[in-house]
Amino acid sequence: MRLRTLLLSPLLLILAILFLVTNTWSWGFFAHKEVHRYAVLSVPDAMQPFFAAYADSLIARSMEPDQRAIVNRKVEGPFHFIDIDRYGKYPFSELPRRYEEAVKKYGKETVDSNGTVPWRIQDFTEKLTKAMREKHKNDILFYASNLGHYIADAHVPLHSVENYDGQLSDQKGVHARWESRLPEMFRKSYELKPSAVEYVGSPLDEAFLIVLESNRMVDSVLSMDLKAREGLTEAELFKVTQRRGRTEYQFSDVYYGRYHELLGGMVERRMQESIKRVASYWYTAWVDAGKPHLGGLK
Numbered sequence: 001m002r003l004r005t006l007l008l009s010p011l012l013l014i015l016a017i018l019f020l021v022t023n024t025w026s027w028g029f030f031a032h033k034e035v036h037r038y039a040v041l042s043v044p045d046a047m048q049p050f051f052a053a054y055a056d057s058l059i060a061r062s063m064e065p066d067q068r069a070i071v072n073r074k075v076e077g078p079f080h081f082i083d084i085d086r087y088g089k090y091p092f093s094e095l096p097r098r099y100e101e102a103v104k105k106y107g108k109e110t111v112d113s114n115g116t117v118p119w120r121i122q123d124f125t126e127k128l129t130k131a132m133r134e135k136h137k138n139d140i141l142f143y144a145s146n147l148g149h150y151i152a153d154a155h156v157p158l159h160s161v162e163n164y165d166g167q168l169s170d171q172k173g174v175h176a177r178w179e180s181r182l183p184e185m186f187r188k189s190y191e192l193k194p195s196a197v198e199y200v201g202s203p204l205d206e207a208f209l210i211v212l213e214s215n216r217m218v219d220s221v222l223s224m225d226l227k228a229r230e231g232l233t234e235a236e237l238f239k240v241t242q243r244r245g246r247t248e249y250q251f252s253d254v255y256y257g258r259y260h261e262l263l264g265g266m267v268e269r270r271m272q273e274s275i276k277r278v279a280s281y282w283y284t285a286w287v288d289a290g291k292p293h294l295g296g297l298k
C-alpha cells in the first residue's frame with residue numbers, strides 16, 4: 001500500500017512531506033558515533049596507545065564529512081554515496097572499478113554526480129597510510145575519522161541507489177527512517193561489540209564489495225517500509241505534535257516498531273559490519289605504513 005492511498009487530505013500529504021526528517025547524507029550522528037566508538041576498541045593492541053588516547057576526537061569527528069556536505073553540498077555530497085544502479089544491472093560489471101577508467105567510459109561529470117564513495121574510501125585510505133608513515137598526528141586524526149564516516153555510509157543500502165530517499169516510489173523520508181530513527185530508537189536492543197580486524201588486500205575492491213552488499217538489501221529496505229504501514233489508519237501511522245505553534249507529522253512508534261521487526265536486525269548487522277570494516281581499514285593503513293609506533297604522538 002502506498003503512502004498516498006493512506007492519506008486522505010492533500011494538505012496532510014504536503015505537511016507530512018514538509019516535516020518528515022530530511023537528512024540523507026548518512027547514518028544519523030548517533031549511529032556514526034557508535035560505529036567509531038566500537039571501531040576504536042577493535043584495533044589491535046599495538047595501535048591502542050594512539051587510538052585510545054584520541055578516542056574522543058575520533059568519535060566526535062565521525063560527523064565532519066556531513067558537516068562539510070551541509071556547507072558545500074555540490075563538492076562534498078557525492079563522496080557519501082554511489083547510485084550504482086545507474087550503471088546497469090547487479091553486479092554492475094559495466095562500471096569499471098578504477099576511477100580513471102570509469103571516467104574514460106562515462107565522462108567525469110557523470111561519474112562524479114552519480115556518487116564516488118568507493119573512490120573516496122580508496123583515496124582516504126592512501127592518505128591515512130601516508131599520515132601514519134609520517135606520524136603526522138593531525139592528519140591521522142582527520143583521515144581516520146573521516147575515512148570511517150565514508151566506510152560507514154557505504155554500508156547504508158540507500159546510499160547505493162538512485163531512489164535514495166524513496167522519492168521515486170512514494171516513500172519519501174525512508175532514508176532517515178532507516179538510518180537515523182531506527183538506530184536511535186532501538187539502539188538499546190542492539191548487541192554491538194568490538195570486532196576482530198582483517199587486513200584489506202584491496203581497499204577499492206572491498207569498497208565495491210560493501211556497496212554491492214548494500215545494494216542487495218535495497219529491495220527489503222523499501223518493501224518492508226511499505227509492509228510496516230499496511231493496515232494502519234492515518235491516526236496510527238502518524239504522530240501529530242505541536243511545536244512552536246506548528247503542527248508536525250512524524251511516523252509513529254507503532255510504524256517504527258513494525259519496521260524494526262520486519263527488517264529482522266538488518267540495521268544492527270550493518271552497524272556491526274561497519275565497525276569491523278572501519279577498524280580493518282584503519283589497521284590496513286597502519287600495516288601499509290610499516291606498523292609505526294604511534295603512542296605518545298603529540
Ligand SMILES: [Zn+2]
Binds near residue numbers: 066
Ligand atoms: Zn555521510
